[in-house]
Amino acid sequence: MNWQHKKQPPFNEHLGVKIEEWQEGRVVISVDLKPEHLNSQGAPHGGFITTLIDIAGSYCGLYCPNPNRRRKSLTLSLTTNFTGQAKTNHLTAICTLTSAGYKIFYSTTEVFDSQGTLIATGQMTMRYRSGSEILEGEVIEESLTENIKRVPI
Template identity: 80%
Template sequence: MSWQNKKQPPFNDHLGVKIDEWQEGRVVISVTVLPEHLNSHGVPHGGFITTLIDIAGSYCGLYCPYPNRRRKSLTLSLTTNFTGRAKTNQLTAIGKLTSSGHKIFYSYTEVYDSVGTLLATGQMTMRYQTGSEILEGEAIEEHPAKTHHRIKV
């Protein structure tokens, strides 16, 4: 089993995020922009672009080459700088690990459209979850118990 077969979180699947390349310290993800991803100006919503930065900025520090194992983290800080408007509906985010310690890692991400327009950059500080500090990560449960969390409003 390779990274292409590792299951993504349901939110990433919902957004249509695809992992194109993944190696230690670097990830490339892509997505097709759909109407529900647009803001009132008809361009990808800033929150959508920031979400791509969050995904790529975490994945670049979470590579795990071992079958049936994974690594997880929590976002501590994320800064986004918007630099351009998308000209196409295909977006790519490239996340690069910039530094890491035992519990904390830092990353830098760039988001482009398919003609090379730089849309945004992001810097992140992440914390490894317990068991994810090493490349081997933790075992993936074969049949994880389904839990549903409700947010009270």
């Protein structure tokens, strides 16, 4: 599977996000919770769960079968609904593409703990960045880290 060799953004790697499955219109990501992911009550922080929804929600519309190419998007809208509390330290987010046009796509994500407890749901509206509208995407020319180093502070 070509997606297994694609480098994730540094932020996703920092969080420990793993891509379990990825195909056109669907993605499954997972994470093992660390102390820094928790709130003061020892539960996964709502912002962390929302971040998982944001990552999954964008990935499900950005699948690209070529390992030397990529697709990019911007979040236009993100709604999160918290539905339960995690009972385990492993979370899985499953996202499906609900609709897509040439520039805009919509996705729905569900986040579960390893016992199958539904923790949260999310709905997103995303905009493809130029060059990312088609499945073939764009050529990867440089790493994300190189882009960040050039941004003036």
